[in-house]
Amino acid sequence: MKAYLGIDIGGTNIKAALVSSEGAVVDFRSMPWSGRAAVDAVDVVSTLTQNLTSANEGHEIVACGVGSAGLVDTAAGVVRLSPNLPEWRDVELQRMVAEALGLPTSIENDANAAAYGEFVAGAARGATNAVVLTLGTGIGGGLILEGKLYRGGGFAGEIGHMTVDLDGDPCPCGSAGCLERLANAEAVVRNVHRLVEGGQKSVLVTTGATTVLTAKEVGEAAAAGDAVATEALEETGRALGAGLANLVLILDPDVIVIGGGVAAAGEPLMAPARDEMARRCYCSRAALPPVVPAELGSTAGVVGAALLARDELPSA
Ligand SMILES: [Zn+2]
Numbered sequence: 001m002k003a004y005l006g007i008d009i010g011g012t013n014i015k016a017a018l019v020s021s022e023g024a025v026v027d028f029r030s031m032p033w034s035g036r037a038a039v040d041a042v043d044v045v046s047t048l049t050q051n052l053t054s055a056n057e058g059h060e061i062v063a064c065g066v067g068s069a070g071l072v073d074t075a076a077g078v079v080r081l082s083p084n085l086p087e088w089r090d091v092e093l094q095r096m097v098a099e100a101l102g103l104p105t106s107i108e109n110d111a112n113a114a115a116y117g118e119f120v121a122g123a124a125r126g127a128t129n130a131v132v133l134t135l136g137t138g139i140g141g142g143l144i145l146e147g148k149l150y151r152g153g154g155f156a157g158e159i160g161h162m163t164v165d166l167d168g169d170p171c172p173c174g175s176a177g178c179l180e181r182l183a184n185a186e187a188v189v190r191n192v193h194r195l196v197e198g199g200q201k202s203v204l205v206t207t208g209a210t211t212v213l214t215a216k217e218v219g220e221a222a223a224a225g226d227a228v229a230t231e232a233l234e235e236t237g238r239a240l241g242a243g244l245a246n247l248v249l250i251l252d253p254d255v256i257v258i259g260g261g262v263a264a265a266g267e268p269l270m271a272p273a274r275d276e277m278a279r280r281c282y283c284s285r286a287a288l289p290p291v292v293p294a295e296l297g298s299t300a301g302v303v304g305a306a307l308l309a310r311d312e313l314p315s316a
Helices: 038-055 093-101 110-121 179-183 185-197 215-223 227-251 267-279 297-312
Strands: 002-009 013-020 025-032 060-068 071-073 078-081 089-091 105-109 130-135 139-145 255-259 291-293
Touching: 002 038, 002 110, 002 297, 013 038, 013 297, 025 038, 025 297, 038 060, 038 093, 060 093, 060 110, 060 297, 071 105, 078 093, 093 105, 105 110, 105 297, 110 130, 110 139, 110 255, 110 297, 130 227, 139 179, 179 185, 179 227, 185 215, 185 227, 215 227, 215 267, 227 255, 227 267, 267 291
Parallel strands: 002 060, 060 105, 130 255, 255 291
Antiparallel strands: 002 013, 013 025, 071 078, 078 089, 130 139
């Protein structure tokens, strides 16, 4: 049976999946890696591919799609640079993977690949125009416009780095007040600490606690009724909603899909985001796009990368 290989290279893990022609995950594997030299990443990709091939002998892999963190020049097949992969500079990743695996290969930014996965096989199925955001340590974004992944001049969809606070905190990207600074996992935790320092009580922060708080714990505390956790997520949601309003006013998408670890907090984050979005959009609330959770979870990137290989490589 014909199948596609989808790879997702992040700063600490590499994921690989065998994906059917219809976009279903046949088999999924993940391995930690050093996050250092690209040749090491390609070695891990080769190992994962061998594992997938030997465990699924009835499937013939016809092409490979790779999603990678960083600024990815898809046309040239080169990863220009990546904050999560500091040793990478102008890495010819497409050629390296194609030679190692002996397969037609395409490469794409990881957030764009995840957006394409949600578009073809997830929560944005059937949409013509969609925005997909992944909220985690950073904020990844991808745009589907007129039924296609929109790349602009090559690096479109850097939604996490749109300015939502003119006088906001500096961002590693070099700007300041980026959406990512106000709505990533770190922002959720920072909001909790600020509220507690202001005198509010929370189950999340006790005197002398040494453990580092995570956004996941804040989400769980909010679900259990903790007022500080709820307020921290509400503030994060409002910042997210301001960013969503900008996107709606510019793009008027059919749907906005939100995934990633922070989004797992659910309605305590999403409801204030929708309200803030509505407040800042002068179109009527009925005309606003639905803001929905992502469906593919941690496989969005590998599915999207595989399907981009299916749809964009002439030989696949
Ligand atoms: Zn930024």
